[in-house]
Amino acid sequence: MVGAATFHAAMVEIVIGSLTLSTICTICCIQRSFKIPLEKFQFTKKTLDTMDKAALVGAILGVLMMPGAILTGDLASVGTPEDNILLYNKFLYSGLALGFWSAYVFCRLRFGQELWENRVLSIFQILMALAAFTMTASVASIGGKLVRGESLFDILPFWIPLDQTIVISPGISMFLILIGAISIISNLRSQKMPLKTND
């Protein structure tokens, strides 16, 4: 019988692979708003359109697979978040990554490819993808720490505090969920603003 750990490994590989592709393609899409001075690295409009679609599909696949990766990781883990800060942080970073990537997908679907014609929004979208990828990489790094006791984050010149965490009470968490839900609903119910492009 195939255990949860095997499913978890497979799902994590899909999530990390698709989200890495999505992040790279998103960064390249900045060329639709800003001309870069180096001609060698300037892509054609057709290539940029393809990159935009690849970024979107990669992000959608990652967002769809992420809950499965979290669930199988929960089943496969030896300890519990009660006695393991790393495991607790893995939950928190998973939540952050899921939030950022869901917002990324939603924003891109909301405005379509026109998003890249607006300089401010395109910068915002790229910053969102970078934040989301940092969270995703942190989750993967914690997985490495838990299983092998080491991760590639160890060789980075800066320090990410994976062995420390912020614990808030379940009551406050539920209050935050309520605030977030109200914020989302009020945003969605507000009138759609016309998107201003560079021209």
Place this chain on the structure above:
Amino acid sequence: MKNKVIITTVIITTLLFSSTPIVANPGGNGDNDRDFTCGGSCHGDPSLSVDSDGIISIEIKEFVYAGTTTEIVVKIDEVTTSNERIVGIFLLGSINGNNDQPADYGWEIIQDENGGTSNYIEKRASINGSVHASWIIRSPTNPGTYNLFASIQHGIDPNPKGLAALGVSEKHEIEILPIPENYPSLSEDWIIPEYREIDGDGTITILTENTDNIEVNWKLSGELNSNIAEIQEIGIGEWRVFLPKTIGDSKIEFQITIFNGNFSVEQPWMEIGTENERFEGSSIGARLQALSYAIIIFGFVLSMQSWLVSTDFSDYFSKVRSKSHESENNDSQRMIFHEKYPGWLWDSVEEKWVPDIVESEIRSED
């Protein structure tokens, strides 16, 4: 009718997927006090278990005075395990299937290999298949012949049928002798604390009997040289020992030597750590906090985006553009062309003639 079939199929499928896809306890079951039934009843079924290839041996003194402390070492060698390399090791008083914990025969575990007081512990075997575990135990108070067994259970690799490997040692007989009069020993009421409190001064209290003095040596795990600890007598047979605090998972090893006149008894090496900072997280708290982060981030991003779309940044961009135009104009005003000196420009800021590179290039192309 068709709807009923669909609903039934959905319910069955949901139930099938909701079952935990795990067999036995491949990640271990945790240290605890367990009878041999844990390893013997379920896995004792030949269809659920195989014999372990590990060689189990027990090391303990052949005779022990009643009610005194001694060390028992269980060695497992050449064992083939699963990839996790986890081996569960039992210290047992019998292998009947129930009431086989050492405590059922008068033994008292003062400390196990992992710092607790369990008769079943889990350890990872080395790559070459060796794993050792030791228990500090207090012998029964009634003299006589007692038996001790060691048992192991672990996974195997490859393991297509999901079987557990089981192994049991030979019976090990120990002679418990009547304790001599005035024999110095640790008190029956004393058990080594698992950890020292993080807020405390790092001291531990030791209770002894028939003792007029004690000496405690300590060293960090793995060190060869030991140090002598400071000791304060706080009552009859009650001693406060000052041991350095440790950080994180590191532990300190210490050995108590008990004196009564010229007679001394050396106790086995024991270990103690310092309590880690309290972590007050919970499983449900982690899940709720993660969900709240996801929803808050999603809401925040949507709000930011709505604000960015509704805010007019055209003024800012036009200012940036006009600034760049200004700098271009300034450059063109700085260099003044003079008909008398073709190929040269007058730099009005530096106040000197400079070659007109553009005109030179046009000429060279011609």
